[in-house]
Amino acid sequence: MWLSRKDRLLLMSVLAVLLLGDIYFHLWPVLMRRFGRDCGCSNTGEDPNSRQTSKLQHLFSHPLYQPQDPLNPALQDKLLDYQETTGRYNRLAHLNRKEENDDAWNSSTHMTETTYNLSAPWLQFHLEISREALYPRSSKTVEQLIDWMGNVPIFKADLTSDTKKLNGECDCEKIVKPSGTHLKLVLHFQELGKAMFKPMRQSREEETSEDFFYFVDLQRHNAEIAAFHLDRILDFRRVPPVAGRLMNVTSEILEVTPNEELQDVFFVSPAHNVCFFARCPYSCKTEYAVCGNPHMLEGSLSAYLPPHFLAFRISVQNPWKRSYTFTGKEEWEVNPSYCEQLKQTEPYTNMKRLLNIMDLAIFDFLIGNMDRHHYDLFTKFADDGFLLHMDNARGFGRHSYDELTILAPIYQCCLVKEDTWLRLKLLSTPEYRLSDVMRESLSRDRLQTVLTEPHLLALDRRLQTVLQVVEECVQKHGNGSVIIKESRRQAVPTRVQQRAV
Ligand SMILES: Nc1ncnc2c1ncn2[C@@H]1O[C@H](COP(=O)(O)OP(=O)(O)OP(=O)(O)O)[C@@H](O)[C@H]1O
Numbered sequence: 177m178w179l180s181r182k183d184r185l186l187l188m189s190v191l192a193v194l195l196l197g198d199i200y201f202h203l204w205p206v207l208m209r210r211f212g213r214d215c216g217c218s219n220t221g222e223d224p225n226s227r228q229t230s231k232l233q234h235l236f237s238h239p240l241y242q243p244q245d246p247l248n249p250a251l252q253d254k255l256l257d258y259q260e261t262t263g264r265y266n267r268l269a270h271l272n273r274k275e276e277n278d279d280a281w282n283s284s285t286h287m288t289e290t291t292y293n294l295s296a297p298w299l300q301f302h303l304e305i306s307r308e309a310l311y312p313r314s315s316k317t318v319e320q321l322i323d324w325m326g327n328v329p330i331f332k333a334d335l336t337s338d339t340k341k342l343n344g345e346c347d348c349e350k351i352v353k354p355s356g357t358h359l360k361l362v363l364h365f366q367e368l369g370k371a372m373f374k375p376m377r378q379s380r381e382e383e384t385s386e387d388f389f390y391f392v393d394l395q396r397h398n399a400e401i402a403a404f405h406l407d408r409i410l411d412f413r414r415v416p417p418v419a420g421r422l423m424n425v426t427s428e429i430l431e432v433t434p435n436e437e438l439q440d441v442f443f444v445s446p447a448h449n450v451c452f453f454a455r456c457p458y459s460c461k462t463e464y465a466v467c468g469n470p471h472m473l474e475g476s477l478s479a480y481l482p483p484h485f486l487a488f489r490i491s492v493q494n495p496w497k498r499s500y501t502f503t504g505k506e507e508w509e510v511n512p513s514y515c516e517q518l519k520q521t522e523p524y525t526n527m528k529r530l531l532n533i534m535d536l537a538i539f540d541f542l543i544g545n546m547d548r549h550h551y552d553l554f555t556k557f558a559d560d561g562f563l564l565h566m567d568n569a570r571g572f573g574r575h576s577y578d579e580l581t582i583l584a585p586i587y588q589c590c591l592v593k594e595d596t597w598l599r600l601k602l603l604s605t606p607e608y609r610l611s612d613v614m615r616e617s618l619s620r621d622r623l624q625t626v627l628t629e630p631h632l633l634a635l636d637r638r639l640q641t642v643l644q645v646v647e648e649c650v651q652k653h654g655n656g657s658v659i660i661k662e663s664r665r666q667a668v669p670t671r672v673q674q675r676a677v
């Protein structure tokens with residue numbers, strides 16, 4: 177049966193409309209998505225769809241997070257000298273290879289050679305550290321380093337130097353204070369890189385008991401991971417990159433440690449799981465051990481900072497540290513003019529240092545960390561540098577409770593950096609909501625659900641409290657003397673001096 181010319185035309189038109197519809201509704205969105213992803217271009221906020229898909233990219237392309245001027249003197253002032261660093265690492269790799277060859281000769285065991293290459297992510301990370309922060313805003317290294325640590329073969333596992341010191345094996349008096357009461361290990365990768373490993377001790381859903389003192393609280397691997405992401409979102413960039421990883425404790429720790437002391441703390445539980453515990457002055461019994469299932473166990477890997485022989489760090493007591501006793505009180509808890517006195521005491525006469533302490537207090541309040549007894553800094557930069565926000569494993573213990581006294585530096589001194597203040601306000605808006613950008617940032621980690629929803633939502637609630645506390649300060653003292661534009665080597669005026677102006 178032949179169609180009339182008119183029917184043929186009608187049929188063609190219907191087919192053309194169907195084809196166009198298919199292109200428009202199916203093919204076009206696929207192409208848009210494909211090109212949007214492949215071009216690597218950042219969201220500038222023009223495409224509302226991509227804005228919905230990545231709030232984090234949207235945040236990082238906000239003017240407050242714009243790529244910095246590479247000529248900025250703080251960025252140019254690097255922690256390490258390229259020639260000296262690569263020279264020292266070359267010699268170290270050479271020495272390690274020699275040792276490995278000797279071992280292999282003596283024991284005829286198979287050893288992999290220490291390799292060393294200039295593009296290794298851990299080395300790039302070290303070389304990018306500047307007076308401004310641990311990594312530049314636009315750095316690609318951090319993502320690469322996290323990816324690498326989550327995957328790279330583990331060449332050797334060992335106790336950390338502070339744990340060895342406790343056991344009298346290492347003379348590290350000037351380098352680390354005695355600690356090591358927790359299960360933590362140093363993992364060595366083939367390319368000379370190192371990470372500090374903290375195993376999972378507590379399930380994500382478990383909240384720390386109200387009766388626990390902060391100093392006997394467990395360390396949480398997910399808190400280490402989440403704290404790194406939060407620090408980057410706040411644009412502090414003072415936490416060394418941390419990756420989550422599912423580890424095989426048998427093949428990736430027990431079988432690659434030459435340390436007999438570490439081998440000795442491994443055992444197989446009645447449920448046939450491989451477990452290990454920490455040798456330390458207290459809590460070293462097997463009931464405090466961590467166990468694989470039967471071999472696999474989650475943990476956090478924190479990239480090591482450059483060694484002390486390349487960049488010396490000092491550990492400074494936190495002026496708002498807590499008393500590590502059941503009943504003791506520190507001066508900041510009883511003296512209402514504590515901050516005014518501190519402002520006249522070195523090194524807090526320098527505004528930059530004091531403002532850095534304010535940032536640290538905000539960070540600790542958001543994560544709920546009461547265990548900030550010390551902070552570290554690179555001696556090369558001293559007061560012009562930043563404070564390192566290391567050891568965050570006691571954060572994220574309780575989502576249903578906010579410890580207001582962690583904000584004591586803020587409500588006692590009534591100071592905050594202008595940049596920090598602007599970012600906090602931005603993160604409190606629905607468009608850039610802190611819990612949303614955190615959820616997205618954490619979804620990039622290898623481990624799933626690093627933080628449960630109640631912990632993410634607690635961040636939004638705590639952020640509101642920080643804003644409220646600062647606003648109360650502004651009402652009391654005025655905007656100009658609370659929200660401070662940062663500059664180098666600025667003296668801190670006391671409130672009396674301010675009133676005299
Ligand atoms: N990423 C890192 N790079 C270099 N050194 C690190 C790193 N992380 C931790 N350290 C060093 O190891 C020490 C102990 O680490 P951490 O504080 O995380 O463990 P801890 O068991 O909680 O110790 P403490 O009881 O002293 O708080 C730190 O004081 C720091 O000097």
Ligand SMILES: [Mn+2]
Pocket residue numbers: 547567
């Ligand atoms: Mn600690």
